Amino acid sequence: xxxxxxxxxxxxxxxxxxxxxxxxxxxxxxPDVCLVLFPNAAALSQVKEAVGGKIVLGGQDLDAVRNxxxxxxxxxxxxxxxxxxxxxxxxxxxxxxxxxxxxxxxxVGETKEVASALRGLAPSEFFIAYEPVWAVGTGKNAPAEMVxxxxxxxxxxxxxxxxxxxxHFIYGGSVNAENVASYTHLPSVPGxxxxxxxxxxxxxxxxxxxx
Ligand code: PGA
Numbered sequence: 001x002x003x004x005x006x007x008x009x010x011x012x013x014x015x016x017x018x019x020x021x022x023x024x025x026x027x028x029x030x031p032d033v034c035l036v037l038f039p040n041a042a043a044l045s046q047v048k049e050a051v052g053g054k055i056v057l058g059g060q061d062l063d064a065v066r067n068x069x070x071x072x073x074x075x076x077x078x079x080x081x082x083x084x085x086x087x088x089x090x091x092x093x094x095x096x097x098x099x100x101x102x103x104x105x106x107x108v109g110e111t112k113e114v115a116s117a118l119r120g121l122a123p124s125e126f127f128i129a130y131e132p133v134w135a136v137g138t139g140k141n142a143p144a145e146m147v148x149x150x151x152x153x154x155x156x157x158x159x160x161x162x163x164x165x166x167x168h169f170i171y172g173g174s175v176n177a178e179n180v181a182s183y184t185h186l187p188s189v190p191g192x193x194x195x196x197x198x199x200x201x202x203x204x205x206x207x208x209x210x211x
Pocket of ligand 1: 007131135136137138172173174193194195196197
C-alpha cells in the first residue's frame, strides 16, 4: 500500500475545498493507493458531504475530526508546534486520538521528537510523518537518503518503546510530482504527506501518477 495524504491546511477556502473534493472523487485511484484528504477544519463537514464516503478524510484538528467522524488526524505538525503545541501537548493529543478511535499521523521535524510524543501511548495503529521544518512549504525537499536514515532511527526508537504496535512511515516537505518517486520507490518510505502540491487537481493528479 502507498499512502498519499493531502494536507490542504488553510490554502483553500471552504468553497474551493468542496470544488476540489468533487474533482478528486472523479479520479481513478489505484487499488494499492490510500488517498486521504485533510481539509481545513471549517471545510471538513462540507467536504465530507462532497465525497460521499468515497474518499477517506482526516483533519488538522482533533475536535473537528471527532465531530465529523474523520479517520485520521495530524498531530504535531510544524504549523501547530509553531503556534504553541509543546511535546507534552503532542503526547496528550496522541493519546486522545487513539482513545477516540482516530488514527494519528504524528508529524516530527526531527527524530528526537518521536519518543516524547509516544510516551504513555497504548499499542495502536499510527503514522509518523518525518517533515524537517526547513522542507515544509519551502520548495526544498529533503534528500531521499536523509529520509531513509530518519526511518532507520525511528524504527529503532519504536522497537524499543512500542514493539507491539503497527505503524507506517511517510515523508513530508515540498513533495511534488517530480520528486515523489524518489521517496515512494524506497520500500522504507511507503507514503507522503503533501501540502502545496495537493491543492490543485492538476498537481495532485501529478503526484498520484508518479507515486
Ligand atoms: P508542503 O507541506 O508539501 O507544502 O511542504 C507539507 C505539510 O505541510 O505537511
